Amino acid sequence: DAILSTAIDGIVTINCRGIILSFNKSAESIFGWKQEEVLGQNVKVLMDDDIAAQHDGYLLNSGNHALKKVIGVNRDVCAKHKEGHLFPIRLGLGEVKQPDAETLFVGFITDLTEQRALQRSLEEKEQQYRTLMNNTPGAVFRCLLDDHWSMLFISPNVFDLTGYTAEEFTSKAISFADIINKEDEAHINEIMTKAISEKNQYALEYRVRHRSGKVVWVLDQGSINKTDDSEVQWIDGVLVDITARHIYEESLKHAKQEAEAAAQAKQAFMANMSHEIRTPMNAIIGFSDILMDSPLNKEQQKHIVTVNNAARSLLHLLNDVLDSAKLEKGKLDIHHEHFNLQALLDNIVSTFWLEAKRKNLLLDLKIADDVAPIYIGDDARIRQVLNNLIGNAVKFTESGSVTISVSKTQNNQLFFEVQDTGIGIAKHRLKAIFQPFEQADGTMTRRFGGTGLGTTISKQLVELMGGTISAVSNEGEGSCFFFSLPLQEGDINKVDKLSNNLLTLPPLRVLVVDDIEQNVELLNILLSQAGHTVYKAKNGLEAIAEFKQHSFDIILMDIHMPECDGITACKKIRELEQQQQLKKTPIIALTASVLQQDKLTAKQAGMNGFANKPVDIQQVNHEIAKVLGLEIKHITAKPDNKAKQHINYVKGIQMWGSKEKLNAEIRLFLANHQQSILRLKESTLDASEQTTLLHTLKGVAGNLTLTKLLYLLSQAEKEQGKEDFSKLITACYQEWQALVTLLEEQEQVNTDKTPSQAVSISVFLNHIEALQNQAEHAEIDDELLSDVQNNAPVEYKDAVAEIVGHFDNFDFDAASTALANLKHRIAAD
Structure with missing residues (x-):
């Protein structure tokens, strides 16, 4: 009994008539009956009705063959619960034969309800997972x-x-x-x-x-x-x-390459055309300026003024096209200098005052009290943006006013507004106003002229300076263009006085050399009114004669003249100064050319400055002041205490990982840029090349923690065109030699050329040929250009830097000439 009561399975004992004799605790739990309720009842009470009908026949004859088959075998059957529902069980049947007593049967019962439920759950989940995987x-x-x-x-x-x-x-x-x-x-x-x-x-x-x-x-x-x-x-x-995705991506890459090639072709075309047209346009402006100063009747004067104004407008548009191409190509740099904002604004407004007065417009400038006078930024680019926006406002306003307002935002940015009472812009065209070549409507070109590039360039420049630009407008009621710039306040002591057009020169003895009488006369009037003593010459031979008879503070020399041009005259004057041991007289070149090659030629002939024609007297005055070193704050060439260290090894090792790696990089820098420092020292560069070289050298010196050289180059960059510049460059050269010596003491450098370097000259020459072919077709391959610049042999680094500069300025003629010169130089070597 103890065993029956503790058994996990239900155990039911019956006799051959099916009467229940025992019913253990597990059986009670399985069937819901208590033992006392079922003892003496027929076992059919626990069975499915269909099975119960056949039950008695089995048991009455214990010799029944079918019954013997199930003895000792487990079967899964359905049982009936006390509450009437059927449930699955596993039934094992045993026969107990007793001597002198009737045979008993023992049923061992396992409830399969939970097992069957779990099995169904597993089957359902398996089906779910199979369906999920298959789908x-x-x-x-x-x-x-x-x-x-x-x-x-x-x-x-x-x-x-x-x-x-x-x-x-x-x-x-x-x-x-x-x-x-x-x-x-x-x-x-x-x-x-x-x-x-x-x-x-x-x-x-x-x-x-x-x-x-x-x-x-x-x-x-x-x-x-x-x-x-x-x-x-x-x-x-x-x-x-993902095959379809890869095919799509490849098609996108191909489309992108085609689009980039088309954009590059467009930029190259625009840049080349702007340069090609600029050359004759400068001639038209220059000669029309001369004609305007000539004795003409009223009708002729009116025509020549029209020609001159139209030519200047066209030149302005060409400059816009070139700027747009440079901006799209990412070749336009932003400079950060201290400048006088209020003087800049006054100067810009003064430029448009006469045009506004002719149209009877009120041109008003409002500067908030909290706007500082001095800021740090690129005043030339700010001027360009304001010129575009104010110029458009005056052009598109028939009557009323144009108001320029400058204030500060809550986050201390400068906020510029240009408000007009002009024709306005339709709402649906307002977004397109900043897109290239877009205008407010199709009649604008016919009515007002222009390419629609002004606002595009303004947007690009503002965003390049870290700001944002937008516009609001009502058609027929006027427009307001506004932009903000994150400019920091500057120091008035660091403002270049030459940049504010407020220059007053002391009385000077000036020789003006030009074969056009009107040009000479105009400069004579302007310079004489400023208190200068003016001498005149109409060609190079007369200039040399005047130089032999008089001493001058400054010479203004036209480049292109008959009998003896300015380049020849300058060389002869320099020879005379050397023979007689005279102090060099500053000579400023006058020419309508905008090509860097012409500037370089003038510089190599011994000229000190460069002024464009038609003559802008302010520009001439600035160039005179620059070459004479007037009104310039002198800065000592002696480095401060922070700059006494040749190499900051503590910082350098943190950056480069080891002293050996840092030294190797410095050796490479000193070798690759040896020609650059020599050219700076020999003063054979024009201002643009000088600026480029100084900027490049300064950047690398900083990365290599060359503390003293970095300081000297920074000072030299600030002092370009001033008296202390040559002293600073000499100091830079001396520091350069000191670094070479310092590194030679640490390790002997092998400077012999290897066979692989000889082979690289051949590859380099092939690249030069490819670049020249591109220059002749007004094309630029940035990848090839970069590769040539990075891998050029040391002795040709300077020439390559000049070539890259020409390509960056889209000056394909100058690039082609420089490439041809480089090929001759390589052949000679």
């Missing part, structure tokens, strides 16, 4: 991380992906590693190695070979399962066909 866009897999990517399981979708069935992979009839593109194996190994060592998850893309032979791109994403001892057991993941 997943890709093949779900589990594999070993071995050389073959042996598949333990992979969903049937792998057939669509690879052309092979899942069974072929799991039976090892085909290895997944066999169909992977060999070129992608290194990439796969790299990603998987990283995933195993770091995050145990990965995503990679590679190619597989389909059974049909076609290439299929797959995205493989999964996780790596590890044991407790970090041994990799298997990978679970999914493979997705």
Whole structure:
């Protein structure tokens, strides 16, 4: 009885008539009956009705063959609960024969209700997972991380992906590693190695070979399962066909390359055309200026003024086109200098005052009280933006006013507004106003002229300076263009006085040399009114004669003249000064040319400055002041205490990793730029090249922690064109030599050329040929240009820097000439 009461299975004892003799606790729990309720009842009370009907026949004859079959065998059948519902059980039947007593039967019963429910749940979940895997866009897999990517399981979708069935992979009839593109194996190994060592998850893309032979791109994403001892057991993941995406991406790349090529062709065309047209346009402006100063009748005077104004407008548009091309190409730099904002605004407004007065417009400037007079920024670019916006406001306003307001925002940015009462802009055209070549409507070009580039360039320049620009307008009521700039307040003591057009020169003895009488006369009047004593010459020979008879503070020399041009005259004057041991007289070149090559030629002839024609007297005055070193604050060439150190090894080693690496980089810098420092010392560069070289050298010196050289170059950059400049360059050269000596003491440098360097000259010459071909077709290959600049032999670095400058300025003629000169130089070497 104790055993029956503690048994887990239900145990029911019956006699051959089916009467229940015992009913244990587990049976009570399974069937819901208490023992006392069922003792003496027929066992059919516990059975399904269909089974119960046949029950008595089995038991009455214990020799029944069918009954003997089930003795000792477990069967799954349905039983009936006290409450009437059927439930599954596992029934085992045993026969107990007793001597001198009737045979008993013992039933062992296990309730299968929970087991069947769990089984159904598992089957449902399995079906769900199978459906999910079969409907997943890709093949779900589990594999070993071995050389073959042996598949333990992979969903049937792998057939669509690879052309092979899942069974072929799991039976090892085909290895997944066999169909992977060999070129992608290194990439796969790299990603998987990283995933195993770091995050145990990965995503990679590679190619597989389909059974049909076609290439299929797959995205493989999964996780790596590890044991407790970090041994990799298997990978679970999914493979997705991304071939269509790759084809689309390739088409996008191709379209992007085509678009970039078209944009580059457009930029090159615009830049080249602007240069080609600029040359005759300068001549038109120059000669029309001369004619305007000539005795003409009223009708002729009116015509020549019209020609001159039209030519200047066209030149302005050409400059816009060139600026636009440079901005799109990212070749326009922003400079940060201390400048007088209020003087700049007054000067800009004064420029438009006469035009506004002719149209009877009120031109008003309002500057808020909290706006400082001095700021740090690029005053030339701010001037360009304001000129564009104010010029448009005056042009598009028939009556009323144009108001320029400057204030500060809450976050201390400068806020500029240009408000007019002009024609306004339609709402649907307002967004397009900042797009290239767009105007408010199609009649603008016919009515007012222009290309629509002014606002585009303004937007590009404002954003390049870190600001934002926008506009509001009502058609017929006027427009307001406004922009903000994050400018910091500056120091009035650091403002270049020459940049504010407020220059007053002391009385000077000036020789003016020009073959055009009107040019000479105009300069005579302007200079005489300023208190200068003016001498005149109409060609180079007369200039030399005047120089022999008189001494001058300054000579203004036209370049192109008959009998003896300005270049020849300058060289002769320098020879005379050398023979007689005279102090050099500053000579400023006068020419309508804008080409850097002409400036370089003038500089090499011994000229000290450069002024454009038609003559702008303010520009001439500034150039005179610059070459004479007037009104310039002198800065000592002695470095401060912070600049006594040749190399800041503490900072340098932090940046470069080791002293050896830093020294190697410094040696390379000193070798590659030796010609640059020599050219600066010999003063054979024009202002633009000088600025470029100083800026380049300063930047690299800073990166290499060459403390003293960085300080001297920074001072020299500030002092260009001033008295202390040559002293500072000499100090830079001395520091350069000191660095060379310092490094030579640490390690002997082998300077012999190797055979590979000789071969590189041949490759370099091929690149020069390719660049010249591009220059002749007004094309720029930035990649080739960069490659030539980075890998040029040391002795040609200076020439390459000049060539790159020409390409950056879209000056293809000058680039072609410089490339031809370089080829001759290489051939001579």
